[in-house]
Amino acid sequence: MPWTAGPPAKTARDKMRIWRILGAVAGDRRVKAGAILLVGAAVYWFLLRLPRPPEPDIVATYRGGKVTKEELRRYLHEFFPRCSKHAQCRRHGEDHEDCGTDEACETFPDCSAGEHAEIQQPLLYRGATTALIVDRLIAKRVAEKKLAERNQTKHLMKHVGEQLSLTDLDQALHTTKIRVEATEVREYYEKNRSRFGDRTLSDVTPEIEKLLSSEKEKEFLKDYARRLREEAVVSVNYDLLRWPEPSETEIEMLFTEKTRDLIRPGRAKVLLVSISTSLDKVEDSAKEARSKLLGGASEREMAQALGKGAGTRIAVRWIEDDSPLGQSLQLSRRVPGEVTDITNHEGARSVARVLKREERRQMTLDEAKPRLLKEARKRARERFLQQNAGTTLFTIHGKPYSLGDFREEFEELSPSEQARYSTFEERRKLLDRMIDRAVLVEKAAEGVRTKKSRGRYDRIRTAVLKQILHQEDVDDQLSVSEEELRTFFQRRHRSYRQPARVKVSYIRTAAGSSAPEDIDRARSRAEAALTALKASGCNDARFAEIAGKYSDDPAVSKTGGKIKNWISETDDLVTELFSHRFHENILKLKQGEFSQVFQVGNDFYVVWVRKREEARDRTFQEVRDLVTRDVKTLRHQQMTYKMEMELLQKAGAKIYDYTILNMTR
Numbered sequence: 001m002p003w004t005a006g007p008p009a010k011t012a013r014d015k016m017r018i019w020r021i022l023g024a025v026a027g028d029r030r031v032k033a034g035a036i037l038l039v040g041a042a043v044y045w046f047l048l049r050l051p052r053p054p055e056p057d058i059v060a061t062y063r064g065g066k067v068t069k070e071e072l073r074r075y076l077h078e079f080f081p082r083c084s085k086h087a088q089c090r091r092h093g094e095d096h097e098d099c100g101t102d103e104a105c106e107t108f109p110d111c112s113a114g115e116h117a118e119i120q121q122p123l124l125y126r127g128a129t130t131a132l133i134v135d136r137l138i139a140k141r142v143a144e145k146k147l148a149e150r151n152q153t154k155h156l157m158k159h160v161g162e163q164l165s166l167t168d169l170d171q172a173l174h175t176t177k178i179r180v181e182a183t184e185v186r187e188y189y190e191k192n193r194s195r196f197g198d199r200t201l202s203d204v205t206p207e208i209e210k211l212l213s214s215e216k217e218k219e220f221l222k223d224y225a226r227r228l229r230e231e232a233v234v235s236v237n238y239d240l241l242r243w244p245e246p247s248e249t250e251i252e253m254l255f256t257e258k259t260r261d262l263i264r265p266g267r268a269k270v271l272l273v274s275i276s277t278s279l280d281k282v283e284d285s286a287k288e289a290r291s292k293l294l295g296g297a298s299e300r301e302m303a304q305a306l307g308k309g310a311g312t313r314i315a316v317r318w319i320e321d322d323s324p325l326g327q328s329l330q331l332s333r334r335v336p337g338e339v340t341d342i343t344n345h346e347g348a349r350s351v352a353r354v355l356k357r358e359e360r361r362q363m364t365l366d367e368a369k370p371r372l373l374k375e376a377r378k379r380a381r382e383r384f385l386q387q388n389a390g391t392t393l394f395t396i397h398g399k400p401y402s403l404g405d406f407r408e409e410f411e412e413l414s415p416s417e418q419a420r421y422s423t424f425e426e427r428r429k430l431l432d433r434m435i436d437r438a439v440l441v442e443k444a445a446e447g448v449r450t451k452k453s454r455g456r457y458d459r460i461r462t463a464v465l466k467q468i469l470h471q472e473d474v475d476d477q478l479s480v481s482e483e484e485l486r487t488f489f490q491r492r493h494r495s496y497r498q499p500a501r502v503k504v505s506y507i508r509t510a511a512g513s514s515a516p517e518d519i520d521r522a523r524s525r526a527e528a529a530l531t532a533l534k535a536s537g538c539n540d541a542r543f544a545e546i547a548g549k550y551s552d553d554p555a556v557s558k559t560g561g562k563i564k565n566w567i568s569e570t571d572d573l574v575t576e577l578f579s580h581r582f583h584e585n586i587l588k589l590k591q592g593e594f595s596q597v598f599q600v601g602n603d604f605y606v607v608w609v610r611k612r613e614e615a616r617d618r619t620f621q622e623v624r625d626l627v628t629r630d631v632k633t634l635r636h637q638q639m640t641y642k643m644e645m646e647l648l649q650k651a652g653a654k655i656y657d658y659t660i661l662n663m664t665r
Contacts, residue, residue: 501568
């Protein structure tokens with residue numbers, strides 16, 4: 001049936017609707033024109049209804065100040081990449097630190113919208129305007145509280161200046177390239193010929209020059225610092241670093257003080273069987289495991305019956321009642337000899353027999369002593385440092401540096417770093433590094449600080465002062481209860497799981513370039529190393545021998561290719577991005593296995609897994625510090641946002657979307 005028009009349109013709206021329908025069917029160009037006019041009219045109507053700024057150039061106002069278009073553009077320009085038109089400066093290249101505001105590369109307002117299309121968004125402009133106002137209000141608050149005049153702030157500012165001076169000195173020292181003589185290259189080649197196989201001296205010269213240059217540079221800087229120290233007439237009183245140990249009486253008093261916090265949670269020692277749900281007949285295997293546990297089978301008998309391999313884990317371990325696995329197995333209700341029900345946990349069917357039980361109780365002095373000793377040592381250290389703060393620890397050219405100066409440096413270290421310097425010898429090494437730093441800073445101060453350094457200093461100074469304000473107005477108000485930490489852990493316990501991890505030894509052969517012949521040569525050497533490893537049983541000594549023959553990594557001669565730390569997947573996205581290729585080739589290997597030869601960049605690796613631990617749940621006590629950090633970070637973000645919103649509200653901040661829409665059209 002042919003299409004026919006309906007009754008005549010009675011209103012303008014009806015006419016418009018019919019016109020649009022007809023246009024859509026017939027392809028009439030008037031539809032597009034009409035739609036454009038309609039949208040344009042809507043935008044115009046919307047703009048007319050937006051509040052107008054007091055002046056055309058104003059983006060926002062607040063009590064005591066305003067933000068102009070020019071100021072907002074400059075703020076955006078500082079935080080976003082330059083467009084192609086301004087990426088290079090005619091005088092300074094890609095380094096814009098020394099550029100003046102009148103130079104072409106900084107005169108960005110002449111850019112078209114297309115050149116900055118990635119930031120031509122009203123929401124982004126609005127967010128940047130808010131951030132700019134907050135920065136100004138915080139700077140005003142910093143000035144009112146006179147944060148920059150406080151001793152601790154001055155110390156941090158001193159640190160900033162020292163760091164910039166050291167950076168400038170480092171750049172100055174590297175202006176002259178350290179020479180590597182041809183005779184040195186030949187000598188190294190002859191001494192390590194077995195490492196280079198059939199490659200000629202000319203083939204490996206660039207690689208050897210780079211290696212020797214790196215080693216010479218380290219020695220040069222070490223020798224440079226030593227000579228400066230000899231010239232500086234340094235005297236040191238190392239005995240001030242012999243900090244007193246807490247007495248037994250002090251530990252007992254601390255135990256009495258901390259009694260309420262020294263609670264050992266209920267826990268059970270169990271024979272645990274976990275079978276991955278990805279395995280075939282997992283339910284039958286889980287039922288068989290429970291049946292044998294009920295029959296009193298030992299760990300060894302369980303392993304013989306079920307097979308202890310990939311997907312099946314059998315172990316005797318302590319599990320806390322309030323851990324996720326402990327709650328799943330309902331251990332708080334179990335008694336020794338009892339077998340739990342089969343339960344789902346972390347992708348596995350788990351069942352356990354309780355071997356021993358300990359109820360929640362107060363810790364004894366002996367049990368609590370390791371934890372108390374750490375706190376008692378900290379108090380004894382702080383007391384000693386406070387009493388002797390003004391005593392001279394060392395002098396350089398007669399200028400004294402007190403124990404109080406050392407204390408400031410020490411307390412800026414993280415808790416884990418402080419723990420590294422728990423002994424007198426380690427603290428002595430730390431002091432020697434401080435003295436080396438001081439003489440280097442003294443040498444660097446002889447030069448004139450550049451405009452670039454002053455610009456960096458001002459930016460860092462602002463960031464430090466903002467951080468201190470956050471510390472006072474936000475972080476000092478953070479208080480997290482034990483209950484809050486445990487609740488947070490229970491809700492997110494999967495994210496704190498210890499992933500599978502391995503300890504490995506490696507051989508690396510380097511191509512040196514992307515040339516096909518270099519790549520093939522490096523791969524062949526790695527494959528030869530793997531063949532040699534498989535030809536005989538492997539142990540640390542045998543691996544070190546083969547690594548010394550084939551590996552191009554200088555560290556292998558000292559370590560035998562052994563990496564001491566555990567390797568596992570990490571939550572650090574940046575680290576994981578760069579380590580993923582390495583991880584995917586070794587984390588699937590069993591203990592004692594070799595990897596196939598694999599490539600990372602222009603290097604080829606062969607890896608031997610010396611030790612392996614499967615993934616497991618970690619108890620709350622194991623990750624308590626991580627949980628505390630995460631809870632405080634979350635609370636910090638919430639409280640910082642609240643503080644900034646209160647600042648904006650008190651200042652009566654008002655952003656004019658009319659101006660922003662005009663800037664981004």
